[in-house]
Amino acid sequence: MLRITNLLRLSGGGVGETITNTLTKNVCVVSWAATVQQSVPSREFHMSFNQLARFKEHMVEAPKPGKGNYFRRDVHYPEKYTIKPIRHVVVGTLGGGIKHPFLWVDYKRHVPEGMEGPLIERVLQIVYEPSRTAHVALVGYADKLRYIIATENMKPGDIIKTSNEITKIAVRANEGDAYPLGKGGYFARAAGTCCKILRKIGQRVVVLNAKKREISLPQNCMAVVGRVSNVSWDTVHIGSPNNLRRMGYRPRSGLWHRKTGYHGRKLRRPPPCEEYVTKDQLPKPVPRIKLTMDPDVTHTYFKQFRGTY
Amino acid sequence: MRFTASLLNPRMWINMRGKAWYRFRKRAIPDDANFKRIIAAGYNVVDANEYVKPLSPLYTDYDSLPDLKPTYPVPPKNDRNNPDWHDEICKVFDANVFPIEGVQQALAFTKGVRMSSELPGPILERADSIKFSEEEDKMAQRIVQQAFLWDSYLEKLPIVKHPDYPSLNPRRVYGIPLKRSNEIVFKNFLRLIESKVSPSISLSRMMAPEEELRVNLERHNSRVQFRLTPIVNMVSTGLLKPILSKQEVEDTQHLPLTDIYPFLSTANMEEVNVYKEADHFAIQPQNKFPYIHTSAFSHHIPGSHIHLHPRWNDDRFMGATIMTNFATALLMAKRKYGPEVPKILPEPVTTQMVHMTGKEFQFCVLQLNTLDLEDSSPTSIKNNVWITEKIDLYSELQNYYGKEIFEGYNPEILKLVAGMYLST
Numbered sequence: 001m002l003r004i005t006n007l008l009r010l011s012g013g014g015v016g017e018t019i020t021n022t023l024t025k026n027v028c029v030v031s032w033a034a035t036v037q038q039s040v041p042s043r044e045f046h047m048s049f050n051q052l053a054r055f056k057e058h059m060v061e062a063p064k065p066g067k068g069n070y071f072r073r074d075v076h077y078p079e080k081y082t083i084k085p086i087r088h089v090v091v092g093t094l095g096g097g098i099k100h101p102f103l104w105v106d107y108k109r110h111v112p113e114g115m116e117g118p119l120i121e122r123v124l125q126i127v128y129e130p131s132r133t134a135h136v137a138l139v140g141y142a143d144k145l146r147y148i149i150a151t152e153n154m155k156p157g158d159i160i161k162t163s164n165e166i167t168k169i170a171v172r173a174n175e176g177d178a179y180p181l182g183k184g185g186y187f188a189r190a191a192g193t194c195c196k197i198l199r200k201i202g203q204r205v206v207v208l209n210a211k212k213r214e215i216s217l218p219q220n221c222m223a224v225v226g227r228v229s230n231v232s233w234d235t236v237h238i239g240s241p242n243n244l245r246r247m248g249y250r251p252r253s254g255l256w257h258r259k260t261g262y263h264g265r266k267l268r269r270p271p272p273c274e275e276y277v278t279k280d281q282l283p284k285p286v287p288r289i290k291l292t293m294d295p296d297v298t299h300t301y302f303k304q305f306r307g308t309y
Numbered sequence: 310m311r312f313t314a315s316l317l318n319p320r321m322w323i324n325m326r327g328k329a330w331y332r333f334r335k336r337a338i339p340d341d342a343n344f345k346r347i348i349a350a351g352y353n354v355v356d357a358n359e360y361v362k363p364l365s366p367l368y369t370d371y372d373s374l375p376d377l378k379p380t381y382p383v384p385p386k387n388d389r390n391n392p393d394w395h396d397e398i399c400k401v402f403d404a405n406v407f408p409i410e411g412v413q414q415a416l417a418f419t420k421g422v423r424m425s426s427e428l429p430g431p432i433l434e435r436a437d438s439i440k441f442s443e444e445e446d447k448m449a450q451r452i453v454q455q456a457f458l459w460d461s462y463l464e465k466l467p468i469v470k471h472p473d474y475p476s477l478n479p480r481r482v483y484g485i486p487l488k489r490s491n492e493i494v495f496k497n498f499l500r501l502i503e504s505k506v507s508p509s510i511s512l513s514r515m516m517a518p519e520e521e522l523r524v525n526l527e528r529h530n531s532r533v534q535f536r537l538t539p540i541v542n543m544v545s546t547g548l549l550k551p552i553l554s555k556q557e558v559e560d561t562q563h564l565p566l567t568d569i570y571p572f573l574s575t576a577n578m579e580e581v582n583v584y585k586e587a588d589h590f591a592i593q594p595q596n597k598f599p600y601i602h603t604s605a606f607s608h609h610i611p612g613s614h615i616h617l618h619p620r621w622n623d624d625r626f627m628g629a630t631i632m633t634n635f636a637t638a639l640l641m642a643k644r645k646y647g648p649e650v651p652k653i654l655p656e657p658v659t660t661q662m663v664h665m666t667g668k669e670f671q672f673c674v675l676q677l678n679t680l681d682l683e684d685s686s687p688t689s690i691k692n693n694v695w696i697t698e699k700i701d702l703y704s705e706l707q708n709y710y711g712k713e714i715f716e717g718y719n720p721e722i723l724k725l726v727a728g729m730y731l732s733t
Binding site for chain 2: 080120121122124125140141142143144145159
């Protein structure tokens with residue numbers, strides 16, 4: 001449950017505050033705000049003249065492999081974003097593992113550059129995707145269709161809003177909408193997870209992680225209102241050892257082994273608040289100054305004084 | 310003794326080893342008495358090894374072998390090096406593409422108005438006027454059985470995958486491909502009808518070859534191209550007369566246009582850089598039969614694992630029929646009025662269409678009154694669309710462990726095809 005009325009009392013600088021008036025809604029923190037400097041695409045995309053005249057194309061980055069869901073999976077991302085399922089292979093097996101239709105999900109909920117006002121999209125379909133625990137929603141506006149992580153009560157026909165503005169007046173947020181606050185597609189993607197906004201300090205906002213750890217984020221980041229879908233994933237009865245193999249678990253004995261590293265012996269207090277920073281705010285590397293001289297010049301320079309020493 | 314893999318086969322039986330040795334031994338030309346007889350008769354005998362070199366399995370001299378170049382050139386890839394590459398993107402409406410919002414999107418794209426869920430009155434009257442005897446009814450049923458059960462052409466069919474179990478690959482079955490069975494049904498229905506009709510009508514029609522249509526259009530400030538391959542294109546000497554008169558078209562001006570906010574009507578189309586800019590139709594305008602009368606399209610997706618993707622529902626199927634019918638009507642309008650068609654056509658253009666999935670048929674008639682599609686004012690002239698729901702040709706038709714089951718034949722479809730055939 002979320003309570004954000006405290007923000008009114010603790011807020012410092014008055015310019016540019018978002019205050020949501022929802023008392024009983026959770027927040028799942030989903031995406032960076034969009035600025036062209038930040039969203040650097042990993043591959044070259046083609047932009048046509050007609051589209052430039054309206055606004056720049058909504059670029060979708062291919063996520064980097066090797067972490068989380070992409071562990072041991074070699075995904076062949078095409079050049080351009082597509083709705084069609086992508087081939088992926090489990091690395092290190094014979095046969096490539098179970099081949100699910102892997103869908104390229106857009107984790108960033110931001111407004112494309114050049115567009116004035118909020119981005120309004122409609123939900124077309126909720127899709128079950130076996131390569132992640134959450135459900136995925138097919139969503140579109142104008143010519144473009146894309147997949148996003150679905151929240152708990154999303155259904156086909158809903159209208160979703162993402163806005164980039166930080167306003168003084170409170171906003172009545174509906175589930176599924178996205179407003180500025182939060183780092184994206186990164187903190188709460190798993191089924192049934194959500195984050196909680198705790199307090200606001202200047203131009204940063206402190207948010208409670210899905211793992212109950214505090215993080216401070218710049219106010220421009222985007223957050224989606226609601227809880228990630230497929231809430232009852234935890235409660236599903238596994239049923240058979242085959243099902244565990246399909247989930248990715250290798251066979252085990254079932255006994256408690258002392259030295260595995262899980263369930264550590266010491267209870268430690270949680271670490272302090274972790275700060276996340278945009279690329280602009282990173283300390284810039286100090287430019288190195290190199291003093292170079294032509295070799296001809298050095299010869300003459302030292303030769304001049306050779307006799308005097 | 311020659312060094313062959315069959316002798317090193319460990320599965321070979323011990324008894325066979327001697328026989329294989331004898332079979333694969335190096336043979337020399339024998340010195341028989343016959344050669345002496347040939348030489349005595351005065352012929353020249355020469356060693357064959359001078360003219361023919363035996364191929365050794367250890368080494369092949371590839372330089373001496375002739376160049377095996379393909380007789381046809383390799384088609385170019387869809388890269389920047391392709392001669393048809395353009396930097397400007399083109400949106401393509403293909404057999405694989407469906408409108409994401411279904412009928413609403415198709416009507417918004419074509420600026421159309423759905424008049425009724427049945428074909429227009431004149432076509433239904435002509436359909437009732439033709440009567441088929443019992444023998445002809447039996448012939449029609451035999452046509453359907455021939456198309457789906459008895460035809461001797463067999464091909465390895467694509468896998469029909471269950472969407473919930475994508476990793477299950479059942480064995481591929483030999484059978485009649487769907488495209489062929491649709492061809493057989495429709496063409497033979499037309500032949501049946503032709504036998505009952507006077508020669509003045511039947512001689513003014515011709516069946517055109519199966520070749521890709523290409524029509525270009527500008528919509529929402531982007532280029533749109535239709536690429537469609539009909540099974541049968543029935544072509545005639547003259548265009549169809551419009552169904553609604555001018556007064557009746559003006560009466561339909563007040564009907565509302567569909568709005569699919571936040572989508573545009575070009576949603577879910579494929580975006581492509583390699584395309585040809587010109588329109589294309591197999592039959593030239595100088596031909597005796599230059600105008601399309603009816604066209605039949607079959608819903609088969611070659612090379613795909615599923616004939617019908619689970620996202621193709623009835624609504625989207627219906628939208629696709631409207632879009633294809635619009636493409637044929639556009640082609641005819643460009644043929645009649647030239648490449649630059651006036652915004653409001655002086656005489657409307659009508660085309661008819663049949664969309665088949667083997668079991669289900671859908672009939673569509675479109676009257677093209679305007680090409681001013683960007684104008685969305687409420688009192689502008691609109692295009693008229695008559696489209697039916699999906700009609701089943703049969704309820705059950707399959708070969709069940711050697712038994713042929715054929716039940717629920719629907720004679721209504723042959724009547725509707727006849728009604729469409731007779732329209733002038």
